[in-house]
Amino acid sequence: MRIIIDSGHGGKDPGASGFGMQEKDLNLIYARLLAVKLENYNMDVDTSLLNDNYYSPEELTNRIKKSGATLCISCHNNAFNGTARGFEVIHSIHTEGTVAKLILEETRKTDFPVRRVFSRASTSPSRAGEDYYYIIRDTYPEVETIIVEFGFMDNREDFKLLTNPVWQDKLTAAVAAGVNKYIYSDINGKTKIQGNSILHPNQLKAALRAVNGGANTGVVDIYYDIAPIYEIKADLAFLQSIHETNWLRFTGVVKPEQNNFAGLGATGPNNTGLWFSTVEAGVEAHIQHLYAYAATASIPVGRTLYDKRFHLVQRGSAPTWEDLNGRWAVPGTGYGERIVELQKIVLEKYPIEVSDLPEIPPSTHWAKICHDELRDAGLLLNDHTDTLDQPATKGVVFCLVNNLRKELMNDE
Structure with a gap:
């Protein structure tokens, strides 16, 4: 899933102001920090709109729609009359605002004052039934755009926090956590089909060897290679294949040589389902069938469609494993729940070894962008x-101020 971040306003459009600071400058700080936070979650982030350039409404929304992003986060700061304060998120009138609500929940945990999540319909008769804010209205439905108002910069209390690097870090981290929960975590007690795996491949291999010692554990790696291309959770997809094939024993109507790991098209002894020439093709067909249920977009560019039953699925009709009940298997009561329960069993019975864990690269310091630009x-x-977290010496401050003085004199 690609996310594009917009640093609201820019160039000749400064936005709001407060205590001598322009909104466009504060927005840019938050937008850049947010990009780093999202990238730390291994998300695909488009930063092409993080600048001090002016874009007309048409140019801005066209850039967003052409970015290939699914979600746009437009970073802003509010102003009213100095009395209002707090964090807000605005979403389209055509959505339930799930991502906006999750962001607000995460922000509430920081103890920064929060106001509301809301949507606003246009008041123009010619735009009846459309969104009020053009960046949301003119990017829908290609891109789901939300506006994050970090606070009221003309409120003295908010401004003090909004310009504090510690709070800038907290607030952007909260927004990123909300987005991460929206994309990868469970919502309303159900488990999303798309997202990140919980189990390490070695845990699944250990479980498979314990039950079926003669099984080819390399199939696990194939799931982990292909599933992320479709943003499908590889661990649960493989566990579904375990459920369908009786731990790769193939004791039902589907036989090993079919490379059909999910029982696609199998209805009984007289119809054993689809056949695939390779293990890889069979795994990808399984992933594609899950993708058909979970998403509405076309399959990723450059991939071959192996699932001959892909177009029989009502696209996006089952975004969670529990939603597959009665769809993947009939009557299917508890079908999705059993696969999720398998994940919990493997997690508890086969704990991950320290040697299995990848080395986590250090995250980018929130001030490094400003440091490098200076x-x-x-x-x-x-x-x-x-030494970014250490107090600056008087000498460093004097030199920086003097360099600024000389630059200003050159501009004159």
Whole structure:
């Protein structure tokens, strides 16, 4: 899932203002920090709109629609009359605002004042039934756009927090956590088909060997190679194949040589279902069938459609495993729940080894972007990357201010 971030306003459009600061400058800080936070969740983030450029409404919305993103987050800061304060998220009138609500819930945990999640319909008779805010209205339905108002910059209390690097870090982390929960976590007690796996491949291999010692555990790796292309949870997809094939024993009507790991098209002894020439093709057909239920987009570019039953599925009709009840299997009562329960059993019975864990790269410091830009501009003479959290000496401050003074004199 690609996410594009818009740093609201820019160029000749400064946005709101408060206590001598323009909104476009504050927005850019938040947008850049948010991009880093989302990338730390291994999300595909488009940062092409993180700049101080002016875009007309048509140009901006066209760029968003052409980005290939599914979600757009437009970063803003509010202003009213100095009395209002708090965090808000605005979503389309055509959506339930699930991602907006999750973001607000995560922000509430920071103890920053929150106001509301809301949508607003256009008041123009010519736009009846459409959204009020053009960036939401003119990108729908290609892209789901939300506007995040981090706070009221003309409110003294909010402004003090909004310009504090600690709170900037907290608030952007909360937004990223809300988005991550929207994409990858369970909602309303159900388990999404798309998202990140919980189990490590070695846990599944250990479980498979314990039940069926002669099984080819390499199938697990194939699931983990292909499922992420479709944003399908590889662990649950493989566990579904375990459920359908009796731990790859193929004791039902489907036989091993069919490479049909999900019983696609199998209805009985007289119809054993689809055949696939390779294990990889069979696994991808299984993943594609799950994708047909979970998503509405076309299959990823460059992939071959192996699932001959793909077009028989009502697209997007089952975004969770529990929604597959009565769809994948008839009557299917408890079908999805059993697969999710298998995940819990494997997680508890085959704990992950420390050696299985990948090395986690260090996250980017929130101030590194500003540090690097100051160095590129020649305003900061030395590299301070290793000391970004340490207080600046008077000498560093004097040099930075003096360089700014000289730059301002050159501009004159």
